[in-house]
Amino acid sequence: MDRRGVLKALAGFALCPVCANLGFAEEAAHWSYEGAQGPGHWGDLDPADRVCANGGQQSPIVIDSSIKAQLAPLKFAWARQAETIINNGHTIQLNFNDGGTLTKGSGKYTLVQFHFHHPSEHHIDGKGFPMEVHFVHRNDAGSLGVVGVMLEPGKANPVFAKIVASMPAAEGPAVVAAPGIDPKGLLPPSRGYYFYSGSLTTPPCSEIVDWMVLPRPIKVAKTDIDAFAKLYPANARPVQKLERRLVLRSPKA
Numbered sequence: 728m729d730r731r732g733v734l735k736a737l738a739g740f741a742l743c744p745v746c747a748n749l750g751f752a753e754e755a756a757h758w759s760y761e762g763a764q765g766p767g768h769w770g771d772l773d774p775a776d777r778v779c780a781n782g783g784q785q786s787p788i789v790i791d792s793s794i795k796a797q798l799a800p801l802k803f804a805w806a807r808q809a810e811t812i813i814n815n816g817h818t819i820q821l822n823f824n825d826g827g828t829l830t831k832g833s834g835k836y837t838l839v840q841f842h843f844h845h846p847s848e849h850h851i852d853g854k855g856f857p858m859e860v861h862f863v864h865r866n867d868a869g870s871l872g873v874v875g876v877m878l879e880p881g882k883a884n885p886v887f888a889k890i891v892a893s894m895p896a897a898e899g900p901a902v903v904a905a906p907g908i909d910p911k912g913l914l915p916p917s918r919g920y921y922f923y924s925g926s927l928t929t930p931p932c933s934e935i936v937d938w939m940v941l942p943r944p945i946k947v948a949k950t951d952i953d954a955f956a957k958l959y960p961a962n963a964r965p966v967q968k969l970e971r972r973l974v975l976r977s978p979k980a
Contacts, residue, residue, distance in 0.1 A: 758930045760817075766964050769930050779932035785967035786925035786938060787848035787875075793921055793976035799832030800977070801874070801918050801939060806838070809908040811901035812894060817929065818842045818962055819894045819955065821904055829864050829872060831939070836864030836872040841910055844963045845956050847877055848928050851921075851942050857952050859963075860913055861928075871927075872937045874920075876913060881946030886912030891951040896958065915943040919979030923972055928964045942980055 756773035758764050764772060770780025779785070805828070809821035819842065826838030840863050847859035858878035865871050878887070886909055893905040920941050926934040 756930065760962050760964075769932065772930065776930045776932060778926070778934060779930055782926060782932060782934055783970045784925055784934040784972060785932060786928050786936065787850075787964060787966050788923070788925065788969050788972075788974075789850040789853065789966050790921050790923075790940060790942075790974055791850075791852055793974040793980075795978065796922075796975040798920070798922055798975055798977040801920060802830040803911060803914065803918075804828045804830070805910050807909045807911070808906065809841075809904040809910065812890070812904040812908075813901035814895040814898050814958070816898040818844065818959060819890065821890070821908060821910070822901060826864075826910075829862075829874065831872070831937075834866065834872070834937075836866045838910070839863050839865055841913070843878075843955060843959075844928075845952070845959050845961065846963050848963045848966075849875055849877075849940050850966055851877070851940070856944055858947075858955065862910065870935050870937065872939065875938065875940040876915065877941070877944035878947050878952065879944045880949035880952060883948035883951065884912065884945060886910075887947045887951055891954045894955075894958070913945060915941060915945050917941075917943040917979060919943070919977045921980055922975045922977070925972075 756776065758769055758772055760766065770777050806823055806826045810824055811822045813820050820840050822840045823838055829836045829838060842861055844859045847856035849859060856877040856879050860876050860878060862874040863871060889905050889907050918941065920939045923938050925936050925938045926932050927936060
């Protein structure tokens with residue numbers, strides 16, 4: 728992918744604070760999750776978004792078959808506090824200037840932001856979940872590594888509870904995040920994962936993402952899920968065709 732494509736990809740993840748800091752923010756066509764600007768029309772909104780309609784490695788997917796492989800364990804060395812929080816009109820997102828690293832074997836990514844989808848975008852064994860959180864990383868080559876974690880109702884999660892209590896109710900600029908929002912508090916104890924090559928799940932749908940989907944969900948309070956759903960009743964892209972891709976499964980997944 729050329730430099731313009733990578734920049735457009737970052738814009739698609741609504742990384743406005745990061746893009747501005749690096750001096751390459753780029754305006755994207757307006758899109759939504761319903762109606763004439765919904766997922767079925769994303770490929771028509773902007774010439775740069777055509778891969779949303781005709782790509783061969785689109786995300787999310789249904790993970791119902793996989794190949795067991797000796798995948799390297801995921802090593803999380805993240806910052807312990809998010810810096811800003813934003814309601815960007817598509818989701819609630821937490822941003823980092825220096826978010827620490829994710830290491831997978833010899834590959835290393837830097838955490839840039841994490842955000843939420845309701846309901847989950849990925850399905851596992853034919854099952855969807857009430858919510859999914861995406862931890863977005865990038866490496867020095869401009870590729871992205873995204874870790875997906877499922878959320879389901881149960882015991883309250885302190886980190887998610889703080890996010891819900893402090894999330895802006897309306898679209899607007901980023902504000903300082905509440906203290907105590909440690910991203911590792913949203914990871915399950917079991918770090919087994921599925922791995923596949925895919926795309927952004929928002930326009931421009933660029934196919935530059937290494938997906939690492941953790942099948943073990945975390946528990947969060949149902950009242951917190953309901954509070955998020957009041958802001959975003961449905962901000963998940965429908966599942967896409969697997970095409971000829973393989974999904975790999977780590978030993979503990």
